[in-house]
Amino acid sequence: xxxxxxxxxxxxxxxxxxxxxxxxxxxxxxxxxxxxxxxxxxxxxxxxxxxxxxxxxxxxxxxxxxxxxxxxxxxxxxxxxxxxxxxxxxxxxxxxxxxxxxxxxxxxxxxxxxxxxxxxxxxxxxxxxxxxxxxxxxxxxxxxxxxxxxxxxxxxxxxxxxxxxxxxxxxxxxxxxxxxxxxxxxxxxxxxxxxxxxxxxxxxxxxxxxxxxxxxxxxxxxxxxxxxxxxxxxxxxxxxxxxxxxxxxxxxxxxxxxxxxxxxxxxxxxxxxxxxxxxxxxxxxxxxxxxxxxxxxxxxxxxxxxxxxxxxxxxxxxxxxxxxxxxxxxxxxxxxxxxxxxxxxxxxxxxxxxxxxxxxxxxxxxxxxxxxxxxxxxxxxxxxxxxxxxxxxxxxxxxxxxxxxxxxxxxxxxxxxxxxxxxxxxxxxxxxxxxxxxxxxxxxxxxxxxxxxxxxxxxxxxxxxxxxxxxxxxxxxxxxxxxxxxxxxxxxxxxxxxxxxxxxxxxxxxxxxxxxxxxxxxxxxxxxxxxxxxxxxxxxxxxxxxxxxxxxxxxxxxxxxxxxxxxxxxxxxxxxxxxxxxxxxxxxxxxxxxxxxxxxxxxxxxxxx
Ligand code: F6R
Numbered sequence: 001x002x003x004x005x006x007x008x009x010x011x012x013x014x015x016x017x018x019x020x021x022x023x024x025x026x027x028x029x030x031x032x033x034x035x036x037x038x039x040x041x042x043x044x045x046x047x048x049x050x051x052x053x054x055x056x057x058x059x060x061x062x063x064x065x066x067x068x069x070x071x072x073x074x075x076x077x078x079x080x081x082x083x084x085x086x087x088x089x090x091x092x093x094x095x096x097x098x099x100x101x102x103x104x105x106x107x108x109x110x111x112x113x114x115x116x117x118x119x120x121x122x123x124x125x126x127x128x129x130x131x132x133x134x135x136x137x138x139x140x141x142x143x144x145x146x147x148x149x150x151x152x153x154x155x156x157x158x159x160x161x162x163x164x165x166x167x168x169x170x171x172x173x174x175x176x177x178x179x180x181x182x183x184x185x186x187x188x189x190x191x192x193x194x195x196x197x198x199x200x201x202x203x204x205x206x207x208x209x210x211x212x213x214x215x216x217x218x219x220x221x222x223x224x225x226x227x228x229x230x231x232x233x234x235x236x237x238x239x240x241x242x243x244x245x246x247x248x249x250x251x252x253x254x255x256x257x258x259x260x261x262x263x264x265x266x267x268x269x270x271x272x273x274x275x276x277x278x279x280x281x282x283x284x285x286x287x288x289x290x291x292x293x294x295x296x297x298x299x300x301x302x303x304x305x306x307x308x309x310x311x312x313x314x315x316x317x318x319x320x321x322x323x324x325x326x327x328x329x330x331x332x333x334x335x336x337x338x339x340x341x342x343x344x345x346x347x348x349x350x351x352x353x354x355x356x357x358x359x360x361x362x363x364x365x366x367x368x369x370x371x372x373x374x375x376x377x378x379x380x381x382x383x384x385x386x387x388x389x390x391x392x393x394x395x396x397x398x399x400x401x402x403x404x405x406x407x408x409x410x411x412x413x414x415x416x417x418x419x420x421x422x423x424x425x426x427x428x429x430x431x432x433x434x435x436x437x438x439x440x441x442x443x444x445x446x447x448x449x450x451x452x453x454x455x456x457x458x459x460x461x462x463x464x465x466x467x468x469x470x471x472x473x474x475x476x477x478x479x480x481x482x483x484x485x486x487x488x489x490x491x492x493x494x495x496x497x498x499x500x501x502x503x504x505x506x507x508x509x510x511x512x513x514x515x516x517x518x519x520x521x522x523x524x525x526x527x528x529x530x531x532x533x534x535x536x537x538x539x540x541x542x543x544x545x546x547x548x549x550x551x552x553x554x555x556x557x558x559x560x561x562x563x564x565x566x567x568x569x570x571x572x573x574x575x576x577x578x579x580x581x582x583x584x585x586x587x588x589x590x591x592x593x594x595x596x597x598x599x600x601x602x603x604x605x606x607x608x609x
Pocket of ligand 1: 301302303304305347348349350351352353356399400401402485489
């Protein structure tokens with residue numbers, strides 16, 4: 001997830017682009033750059049780190065010109081550095097890109113064989129070289145861009161300039177957002193509305209597969225293949241703050257709604273469907289090394305620890321390797337039994353959590369193989385671990401973790417397939433089935449998000465309860481814990497998660513007509529048992545809110561409120577179930593008037609032990 005801005009008109013481009021990038025810093029902030037068309041070619045300024053560094057560079061080396069493109073980066077391929085910062089140049093072509101090019105390795109090899117020299121580790125640079133290569137035969141910049149873009153697989157929003165076409169900017173979109181702002185004889189292009197809202201409120205939203213050519217004072221929309229399109233502008237009346245949150249009231253709600261995209265990005269380019277396997281580019285361990293793993297320990301904090309708990313079910317279930325889960329702040333102090341045949345995995349959204357980092361270092365000291373699931377590229381944990389599986393959730397701003405969590409579940413699922421295939425405990429057809437199920441997730445997440453309105457009504461009904469219980473069995477028990485944590489941290493209501501079968505051993509004494517009990521009861525292998533546990537609660541006057549499978553009338557008849565979810569698989573249900581729980585916590589918190597994005601006493605990244 002990165003931010004791009006483009007400008008073509010009469011004004012000085014750099015300041016317009018820079019101010020736009022400032023508004024997009026929420027989309028990434030590890031490096032940034034701007035390029036402008038000048039009479040003698042294209043000038044580029046790039047710098048590592050936050051926009052402040054680029055601002056300093058631009059003060060020292062200003063950029064003139066009234067046509068330009070800019071980028072703020074959230075690294076996916078290639079560590080944050082000036083060399084990997086956008087814009088990327090190849091010959092006469094300069095590109096900024098948001099998204100992931102899945103077939104970049106193959107294209108890079110072809111282009112290298114044709115004599116192209118690459119200077120970065122990014123997937124983006126391939127686009128610049130490919131357009132430059134096609135320019136040799138295409139006859140025009142526009143045709144070269146169209147041809148090159150049709151060869152790309154994956155997701156992209158791009159803005160492209162050509163030194164020999166001094167009056168043109170081309171933008172295109174497949175899978176990543178892009179909006180065009182219409183001014184008086186000028187055009188603005190951006191990944192998101194806030195970047196250009198100060199200049200115009202008339203916006204055209206580009207759809208997947210569309211391309212726009214801005215030529216002097218005109219804009220021409222077409223499909224990438226070249227079929228002309230009539231696009232209608234919409235008037236945007238959002239306030240600037242609303243716009244930064246994509247029109248949502250809070251970052252948390254925006255991030256909840258980003259989850260289909262976040263999962264899509266996390267699996268993009270990694271599935272090897274025919275082999276029933278996945279490709280994890282920075283895993284750090286080949287099959288032979290994975291075959292020596294005797295046991296695993298997964299260590300994390302908070303929400304990431306809940307992800308770890310579901311990982312145990314996945315890995316033990318499919319790979320038959322024993323997995324222990326540990327809380328990072330406990331791990332170092334209990335003299336863990338670890339050796340070189342133990343694979344220690346740490347999970348961290350920020351990659352900076354002090355307890356998790358210390359646990360990783362302890363594991364390394366003890367000689368363990370080690371691996372991290374991480375959202376922030378080149379964070380301390382990502383740098384320290386021998387291997388990394390990056391989640392591509394994009395920057396998470398709301399303190400309560402949402403999209404990072406579901407992408408951690410996704411990464412664990414991907415790792416399970418890889419490990420299972422590497423050690424021969426997962427057959428090709430089992431791998432293929434798991435991949436087929438995984439591919440359904442983004443769309444089913446979209447479907448699940450439609451429960452938002454219904455969840456808000458339920459939130460109104462139960463918001464005054466003093467305590468909540470969350471029950472789930474098996475892989476859904478960690479999701480019950482996660483649901484309770486979400487409610488606690490943003491609404492300040494006391495909540496507990498329990499394995500549903502454990503109720504009768506004590507906690508059931510808490511049940512009365514005042515306690516809402518959220519029961520996770522999808523139609524899976526523990527369905528009947530969970531229904532019985534739900535009945536035990538109802539028999540003691542507990543008020544059940546059930547999360548069940550679509551069309552489950554048995555549960556609907558028994559529960560006081562129900563939210564129906566699409567059916568998927570035992571392994572992936574936790575991802576779908578997470579969504580209504582996030583929404584429930586969110587709406588209760590909003591109704592109570594708490595500070596949803598920055599709840600009291602909490603910080604996004606806990607860098608103290
Ligand atoms: C809760 C939450 C925290 C974090 C925890 C670990 O919503 O976000 O519980 O999960 O502080 O943080 P990371 O994953 O950055 O190590």
